[in-house]
Amino acid sequence: MTSQPQQAAATEPVQAEGLARLREWRSFRVRAEHVRDYGILVVFLAMFLFLTFKSPVFLTKDNLLNLLYNNSGVGIAACAVTVVVICGNFDLSLGGIFILSALLAAWVAVHWNIWLAFPVALAAGVLMGLINGLLVTKLRVNAFLATLASGLVFFGIDKAVSGGTAIYPGTSSGGSVHEGNIWTFLGQNKLGGSGGVQYPVIIFAVVAIVLQIVLARTVFGRHVYGIGGNREAARLSGLKVDRIIIITFVIAGFAAGLAGLLEYSAQGQGSPGDPTSQALALAAIAGVALGGTSIFGGVGSVWRTVIGVLMLGLITNGFNLLGVPDFYQDIVRGGLIVVAVAIGSMVERR
Secondary structure, three states: OOHHHHHHHHHHHHHHHHHHHHHHHHOOOOOHHHHHHHHHHHHHHHHHHHHHHHOOOOOOHHHHHHHHHHOHHHHHHHHHHHHHHHOOOOOOOHHHHHHHHHHHHHHHHHHOOHHHHHHHHHHHHHHHHHHHHHHHHOOOOOHHHHHHHHHHHHHHHHHHHHOOOOEOOOOOOOOOOHHHOOOOHHHHOEEOOOOOEEHHHHHHHHHHHHHHHHHHHOHHHHHHHHHHHOHHHHHHOOOOHHHHHHHHHHHHHHHHHHHHHHHHHHHOOEOOOOHHHHOHHHHHHHHHHHOOOOOOOOOOOHHHHHHHHHHHHHHHHHHHHHOOOHHHHHHHHHHHHHHHHHHHHHHHHO
């Protein structure tokens, strides 16, 4: 006799929960922070679909792998500088670190030992990142000016070491590397043979995943967000602010050195520098800004930076396939960056 009332009482919490969710869904409004965090994903998907229908070449495996490959260097640097920006700083020296690390590796390969070239490039990137961190924390130089100046110094050292000419490391006939070319192995070979994925693309993916996990799942990541959100409050709460800032610059230096190593492994030489390498820092920061990371610090994520970098690459790749003039690419890229930064500023003011 009492089973029906008991069943009705049991279903009441379920119905109440369903009504609460329905009210929450009806009251949902798209806010500026939603546009900042997920707007780039919507735009990316829309452009991806547009290019899929407009160009028969776009969705081919070779084109998509080339899209990833051509943006892997900038992507690696952008993922790392995201950590710097979230912590409330900038790093405009990435281009200098990029070019000098690779050139030093090529010099070591020619004059010492080719196997030492790879750790030298990474160690040089770490050292230059450490210098940037010390300039910002110990000498209290504004990060924008400190890294702008250090970048110029790194480019100058590059010219002095190279003498203005490229350095071509030799090849080795021994070892297990295909065709004995140790220097170009990472940059020019693919995992799985000729139809596989380029090693720089794989390294780009690994760097992005690792840094996303570090920011989202570790104590260090929480400290980075805390310092970027309010540096003085973080200092008063006992955080080692200077140490964490230095580590973020070291991460950016390591990544720029790695990107430079991969780039010049692909080219088979150490170069005295070109406009592409000098623009690396701006391209990386553009990807970070387009991904919704706040230039004021405290807000951002690596996965959105990846989308931002690929968005910039998508514009270049897609517009080239459609035969659109270069100046339209610059207009679209610049416009998207301005909109992304403006939306971020609107969120900060609220």
